[in-house]
Amino acid sequence: MTKQIFFREVKSYLILTFALCVATLGWSAFIIPSGIVGGGITGLASTFHFLWGWDVGVVSLSINSILVLLAIKLLGFSFGVKSVYCITVFGILLSVLTNYFPKPVTEDSFMATIIGATLAGTGAGMIFVNGGSTGGTDIIAMIINKYKNISIGRLLLLCDIFIISTGYIVFHNIEIVMYGLITMAIFGYSVDMVITGNKQTVQLFIISKKYKEISDYIVKNTEKGCTILDGIGAYSGDENKVLMVISKKKTSSILFRIIRDIDPAAFVTMSSVSGVYGKGFDQIKV
Incomplete structure (x- = not known):
């Protein structure tokens, strides 16, 4: 040991x-x-x-x-x-x-x-x-x-x-x-x-025409990662980009402020996540 x-x-x-x-x-x-x-x-x-x-x-x-x-x-x-x-x-x-x-x-x-x-x-x-x-x-x-x-x-x-x-x-x-x-x-x-x-974590999905501006600002200014997903509207058939961001709940308000400033018309969902494991979060446990 x-x-x-x-x-x-x-x-x-x-x-x-x-x-x-x-x-x-x-x-x-x-x-x-x-x-x-x-x-x-x-x-x-x-x-x-x-x-x-x-x-x-x-x-x-x-x-x-x-x-x-x-x-x-x-x-x-x-x-x-x-x-x-x-x-x-x-x-x-x-x-x-x-x-x-x-x-x-x-x-x-x-x-x-x-x-x-x-x-x-x-x-x-x-x-x-x-x-x-x-x-x-x-x-x-x-x-x-x-x-x-x-x-x-x-x-x-x-x-x-x-x-x-x-x-x-x-x-x-x-x-x-x-x-x-x-x-x-x-x-x-x-x-x-x-x-x-304080480990409470949330997951945000952001649908916006200005997804590139939002993702660039998040990555450069908040020290958070951001994943860009492909999405298709079931009703309209339009192709959209969907941003997925994992954040501590206490700092999620910063993300909402960024989204509002860049695209007030963005569609955002936020849900609680029971656990996040990997770089920047908890270690994988068994």
């Missing part, structure tokens, strides 16, 4: 550890001590904690360990070292910090929901970005999907809703269930924001 790879791995594990601390803080300092049952295995472990006083970290680690073994046996998963590291450290941190925060940092349940879910989601997003995983209901969903023709997305949603609904069994309070659903929504949104963040 070269020094460069070694230091890259060390940096990755440091980021993972920080992310695990952030995620655990959200659960142990805000969500759990406020009596809120969130989604996922941590939410299920919270239910057992509220019912019988079981240690959240120990229960979470135990359930995830069983799920990992089941996944390896039934699905042939090969869990990486980072995932095993994250599952283990997350369980230990949950066990330590839930005892350190017997009461929530804020007495306002709604604020605890927002802050806790944001921290938990942000930490989880950082973990995913750096190649880790904390296990969870996604394993259950994949196992069920193998034997039943139900989409994984729907199974994940059903698992989380079922776990959150157990909050009503514990507290007999519909507000707790609503707080749990809000937690799930904010958690998912935070994860998406961390994963996409």
Whole structure:
């Protein structure tokens, strides 16, 4: 292993550890001590904690360990070292910090929901970005999907809703269930924001008689590439040139300004792109 790879791995594990601390803080300092049952295995472990006083970290680690073994046996998963590291450290941190925060940092349940879910989601997003995983209901969903023709997305949603609904069994309070659903929504949104963040990319198709002027200006002044495609109007039969440009979403307004200044009559479509790989963007990943 070269020094460069070694230091890259060390940096990755440091980021993972920080992310695990952030995620655990959200659960142990805000969500759990406020009596809120969130989604996922941590939410299920919270239910057992509220019912019988079981240690959240120990229960979470135990359930995830069983799920990992089941996944390896039934699905042939090969869990990486980072995932095993994250599952283990997350369980230990949950066990330590839930005892350190017997009461929530804020007495306002709604604020605890927002802050806790944001921290938990942000930490989880950082973990995913750096190649880790904390296990969870996604394993259950994949196992069920193998034997039943139900989409994984729907199974994940059903698992989380079922776990959150157990909050009503514990507290007999519909507000707790609503707080749990809000937690799930904010958690998912935070994860998406961390994963996409400033990397959100858009794809523009530009149809204009002045395509050459637009493409030349984009290439020379914006440090962006531009591809010229041949197009034929289905109704008119006219041949047109179509420009395709890939851009970060935050800089797309510059492109619109250029197009408007050169050809206000240009026809433009813009759509979000889930991933762009190659020179100037992300490296191709498997």
